[in-house]
Amino acid sequence: MKNILLYLSFVGLLLTIVPAIAFVAGQLELQQVKFAMLWGMVIWYGCSLARSLLSPSDS
Amino acid sequence: MGEKKVSGEFERTAVPKESHKGASKFWGMYAGEHAAGTEFMIGPLFLLNGVSLQNIFLGLLVGNFLAVLSWRYLCAPIAVGARYTLYYHLEKIAGGQLVKVFNLANGILFCFLAGAMITVSATAVGIPFNMPMPGIEDWYPNSGGFVLIVLLVGLVIALVAASGYEMVAKFANLAAPWMVLVFAACGFIALKELEVGSWADLQSIWQSSIHIAQGGEVSSTMGFWSVMFFAWFCNSAMHVGMADLTVFRFAKKANHAWATAAGMYVGHHMAWMAAAFMLAAQIQANGNATPVPGPMAHHVAGIAGVICVIVAGWTTANPTIYRAGMAFQAILPSLSRFKVTFIAGMVATLAGLFPAFAWKLLGFVGLYGTILAPMGAVIFFDWYCIRRQQRSHLDQHAYTGSINITVLTAWILPVAVALYCIQFQGISAWFFPLPCWLACGLLYWMFNRKSSLELSA
Numbered sequence: 001m002k003n004i005l006l007y008l009s010f011v012g013l014l015l016t017i018v019p020a021i022a023f024v025a026g027q028l029e030l031q032q033v034k035f036a037m038l039w040g041m042v043i044w045y046g047c048s049l050a051r052s053l054l055s056p057s058d059s
Numbered sequence: 060m061g062e063k064k065v066s067g068e069f070e071r072t073a074v075p076k077e078s079h080k081g082a083s084k085f086w087g088m089y090a091g092e093h094a095a096g097t098e099f100m101i102g103p104l105f106l107l108n109g110v111s112l113q114n115i116f117l118g119l120l121v122g123n124f125l126a127v128l129s130w131r132y133l134c135a136p137i138a139v140g141a142r143y144t145l146y147y148h149l150e151k152i153a154g155g156q157l158v159k160v161f162n163l164a165n166g167i168l169f170c171f172l173a174g175a176m177i178t179v180s181a182t183a184v185g186i187p188f189n190m191p192m193p194g195i196e197d198w199y200p201n202s203g204g205f206v207l208i209v210l211l212v213g214l215v216i217a218l219v220a221a222s223g224y225e226m227v228a229k230f231a232n233l234a235a236p237w238m239v240l241v242f243a244a245c246g247f248i249a250l251k252e253l254e255v256g257s258w259a260d261l262q263s264i265w266q267s268s269i270h271i272a273q274g275g276e277v278s279s280t281m282g283f284w285s286v287m288f289f290a291w292f293c294n295s296a297m298h299v300g301m302a303d304l305t306v307f308r309f310a311k312k313a314n315h316a317w318a319t320a321a322g323m324y325v326g327h328h329m330a331w332m333a334a335a336f337m338l339a340a341q342i343q344a345n346g347n348a349t350p351v352p353g354p355m356a357h358h359v360a361g362i363a364g365v366i367c368v369i370v371a372g373w374t375t376a377n378p379t380i381y382r383a384g385m386a387f388q389a390i391l392p393s394l395s396r397f398k399v400t401f402i403a404g405m406v407a408t409l410a411g412l413f414p415a416f417a418w419k420l421l422g423f424v425g426l427y428g429t430i431l432a433p434m435g436a437v438i439f440f441d442w443y444c445i446r447r448q449q450r451s452h453l454d455q456h457a458y459t460g461s462i463n464i465t466v467l468t469a470w471i472l473p474v475a476v477a478l479y480c481i482q483f484q485g486i487s488a489w490f491f492p493l494p495c496w497l498a499c500g501l502l503y504w505m506f507n508r509k510s511s512l513e514l515s516a
Contacts (some may be wrong), residue, residue, distance in 0.1 A: 013237065016237060016240045017240045019244075020243070020247040021247060023251055024247050024248075024250065030359075031361075033360075033361075034360060035361070037361060037364075038361060041237065041363045044237050045234075045237075052229070052233070
């Protein structure tokens, strides 16, 4: 479970930086980037906090 | 490495071998610690001071490298040689009472630094409440809403810091990689907003932004040397000032101090430039040259940017207030840690009510280094010229009085001259940590040459 949350939290980080690069490349609008970054933040903190709440035996 | 673990163990003994840490602990710690709320202010202040783009880029490149070298070759070798905290090491040279005086200076300066971080956080918290943002000309609180939000933010930060910040330190470690990426994303988005296709385009837009920000003029109050010295000495209290003896006493080897490069080039290069581009994008979009971090981050990154400003301010203000509380508690041991940290937090909150501390952050950081860093020279010259790099010499010949007058004189004289030059001659504060450090160290060595000869005999 902890490993799944770890991979998901990386998705959160990717959603923070990749849309900004896609915006530079002209692939996304600014509002879409802001929306993706918001979700990236929610996923990163959600998964990281959930990971820290799980006991080590769950990994 | 948790902050509590660093500061809460082996405070009056050398760190034993089994507690030494590997390099990886330091890389993450420095990358996170230097992605702070104040980074949102410093880059934009370069733009407002009319610094050219190449001077920022090259000045930061060289200055940050010199800062890394200072950690690696001045601070870390003493840290792994003696393995004491700054305060315990200094106590053995300067005496307990003088360390308390040094603590008081440290604590007060920490409070004002935390105040600037509270101001930064408040500008983000105020966005949903349509709070009137303070302008660059506002030295005092500009509205009741700003006062209320600063007081609320400060109260929360002070209460959390006073309750012990182990949880906040964990949250700060968790937030660090995300914050670094938000800084990078903000920089990318701002560059795209500026519609630059080449270096020449960027320079042209940069000059135009300075032109708008300075009300139709282009005058630079900072050149390459100012940026370089600022980048080198904005953390001078930590490296040449030896505050990070407390951190690197846990390092297995002195070369773990190369990890500070993560903090310098991520936090003090990439983040400062990203924040400067954010202000340039805001100026080009609506002509507003006020470097208020909350609205700037909201403009390029939306809610994630606003949360990043709040988190960056909160996670760095908390340990700063906690350290100020620790410094004050050494002077007032009868007060509980909670009370003294809460008082430090309230002092920081009062400082946060005055946006001037945020607008004048460049000068304040230089002043902070000028006052505190010279004490590091005492440790440096004492370690190499008097104790001959032997911890046993430090232990066996520790100063037993309360105030070592030679240390006090060596510290006060150059700092007094520097403060006069800063206040009355108008010379920028970031030029003074180096001459003060050298003068303080040489004076201390001259005053104590006899002891040095006796030890080496």
